Amino acid sequence: MGALDYLSNFCTVTTTRTKHKPMQTVEIKVRMDCDGCERRVRNAVTSLKGVKSVEVNRKQSRVVVSGYVDPNKVLKRVKSTGKVRAKFWPYVEQHLVYYPYATGAYDRRAPSGYVRNVVQAFPDPPQDNFLSFFSDDNVHACSIM
Secondary structure, three states, X not given: XXXXXXXXXXXXXXXXXXXXXXXXXXXXXXXXXXXXHHHHHHHHHHOOOOEEEEEEEOOOOEEEEEEOOOHHHHHHHHHOOOOOOOEEOOEEEHHHOOOOOOOOOOOOXXXXXXXXXXXXXXXXXOOOOHHHHEOOOOOOOEOOO
16 A cells, blocks of 8 residues: 555645735825836836736826735835835825824825825724713712712
């Protein structure tokens, strides 16, 4: 039986499945001054494996990449084109924020209709649960008074 086991190891097919990356949309802020810069960034990103679509908006200094990609690899590829100051898109749309003029949220360099994505721009979750003011064990005890 030892020889059959040895030969069967050569006949079995073992496949190692790699885990597929989830479909993602990666937004990157990168300054592009001319058509050549825009073309270099677009070509560098479209050559990545798993990229489905690339949108480049030079006016907003924004690149949007959709596909089965790793965000860090996309950023690294953009930086390899000579755009070393490229970073992930730090802004959110103004209508999604409760306090767009909070400290740190308003940025004059942000594109029109966008503010910086900071914690101060979103409301704090309510700290006190109104049901905890009254106790079922002692109905005469009230934490409000």
